[in-house]
Amino acid sequence: MTGALKGIRVLDFTHVLAGPYATRILGDLGADVVKVVSEKRPGNTPDSTYYRMWNRNKRSLSLDMSTEHGREIARALAERADIVIENFSPGVLDRWGIGYDVVSKGNTGVIYIQMSGMGDGGPWGDFVSFAATVHALAGLTYLTGVPGREDIGIGNSFNDHQAGLHAVTIMLAAIEYRRTTGKGQRVDLAQYEVGVALTGTALLDYFANGNVQKPVGNRHQHEIVAPHDTYPCLGNDRWVAITVMTEVQWQNFCTAIGRSEWTGDPRFATALARVEHLEELNNRIADWTMKLDAYDVQELLQNAGVPAGVVQTGKDLLQRDPQLSHSGFFRKTIDAGAYNEATPFERIPLQFSRTPVEEYRAPRAVGADNAEILSEWLEMAEQDIQLEEQIGTLR
Amino acid sequence: MRPMESSRTEGILQTIRVLDLADERAIYGSKLIADLGADVIRVEPPDGDRLRLRGPFASDNDGEEHSLYYAYYGSNRRSVTIDLGNARERETLRQLALSSDVVIDTGTLASADIDVFDLLEAKPELVIVLVTSFGSSGPWAEYLTSDLVAGALGGFVATTGDVDTQPLKAYGELNFTTTGLYAAIGSLTALRHARETGEGQVVELAVHEAVPSCLEHVLMWGWFHNDLPMAKDDVLARRGSLHWSDMYEVMDASDGSIMITTTPDPMKQLAWLVEMGVEQDLLDPKYGDPEQHRMMVMRMMEVLRDWVAQQNVEDLFFEAQERHFPYGWILSPDRVAQSPQLEARDWWMNYQLGAHIVRGPGAPYLLEEKPIRKESSVSEVGADTREVLEKIGWVER
Known part of the structure; x- marks a missing residue:
């Protein structure tokens, strides 16, 4: 691996999305990520299409953690790791004998990050959660939707990504701290607290003003602006987002769509007036957009200096988006890894002038890198590795 | 496992200095770095950052209005005012960049005619993260964005909403939150490389690429729908x-x-x-x-x-x-505010609004070694200009 994080060793016990997304980023950036998996834990293996999405740029080590040898090897690896990361419920790694207290005795510089659902301790500490659970408990589901409904929420496991991104941020900060102090540390990242932090301004509004924010559809939460919504266009379920953020943009908008007279209409003369007459305004705009192709609306308005964009589906991103095509955002791995062919992927959105991320390797078959990892990290002799294979430790 | 004993009063990034030229598209990234104890200098125009005018607001006892948006996103920085219309102050901005470890910028440097590669030549270990809406080149490079437009073009909005509603954005500006996080990651990654090798660099990040990096199943549907028993075709329409x-x-x-x-x-x-x-x-x-x-x-x-x-x-x-x-x-939100879990984990922190203290969100991680600060406050516009510029030898204005 090359890249800015070259030389950072990551021992990765994560599964599903939040943790694997974090270690995928570390792997992209050049860290040596050793993903610990097992044939005995189906679901967290390359057979799963979901796994294929989140486990590129990692090496695969298979360890049977129900065996004493498996746990011993894990402990030896943890003692040589810069980062140990997991997203189990609290306590699993302790039961395996590789809790922070044990590992940090032999490895004082270890950055040990636990990404449990609710955090370690507290009355909800043992609660089980997926992203949808966190969205619910954090207020994100309640606040995302239209007035009068609380059953919409975000349409993907967004908080898992957010937990992963926050985890990477804090690990990198801990690396800088260790550089100056020599000290590692334990990080307790509750996915729930990440989700709650995303509603920060609503919580401040509650504590400062007693105001309980409600879902507002597509209205802007921080500024009085209008129009600011999605509008139907020609075709099956095609939409365009139009957001007029300033009075200059409002003038430009009205001119571009051939409705200059709206700027003189007192109902639409100011942003506040437009918000007060929102239904009338939105109906008029929809009357205009529904006869047009969404991409044509986008181009017309953007050329007039108004932020507008098609509500693109995944298919649009992959097949139609000229900007992502220009920047080479979608690629294929340089190898096949656990599969018969290269894996398509979206590259990391960071473009480094000196340490560009160029090599993307496909997820590896279970245990494909056992010998290499045990030899490099633990200096294990070939015959010892073979012995562990024979007695069933490495599966 | 023993419970964590720390409280959150200080930060682990006290060794770094960051010049914060981020607007709403990346401000969450500089916020996270500031909350971790870095010395973050936020540059504002003489009449103040326009993000200070963002709601919701709260009045203090003196009737003064405070932006709660800014209390959350713009806190824990030092504030320096720079008039970009003034050549001498543009040079001051350049000097500020050169006295930093990391610069996070959403376009101010270009407005001030400061070339990032000139900065790198003058200070080879500098890290500069440049955030754009769509990229520095390409057919949409000049397009304007907002969080809703970013979510629409980036594929987020198509996933959210129900069969009987229009496509929807999420609460707040979560597409910009994602962008801010990537800006923080780009900053600290390049900083690590600079610490190891002495080599700084420019890191580019487009909102339009950050958004589709966090769509869970959406791209999987495009690539692998044939392998997914629940997929009928290559797009899954929003469905509540x-x-x-x-x-x-x-x-x-x-x-x-x-x-x-x-x-x-x-x-x-x-x-x-x-x-x-x-x-x-x-x-x-x-x-x-x-x-x-x-x-x-x-x-x-x-x-x-x-x-x-x-x-x-x-x-x-x-x-x-x-x-x-x-x-x-x-x-x-009122029930979230009463969460026994957040109370038990001592999660909340105090936000200073004028003479008032208001409770608000804590940090999204608990650290054992060096706790995170427990008090949050916003500097007055330009409050730190003199002190900061004195240090780099630019007191005359």
């Missing part, structure tokens, strides 16, 4: 809270809403329904056939809907969690 796996959905209880899921073990869920005597026809042998597993799960969601409708939401939620089912009670 019903997850792509068909196994999570928000349902109505008698007095509230709750996210119900049959994961991780539908058989365990079935056992609970049987125990309650509300399994309806789920024990029919046709559902026992492993080939019919999906049909059984779909039917189970229907049975659950009938049962949940009769339940008290709070009782159901705690009973489910007691049995290790990852149900989620749909909570409004």
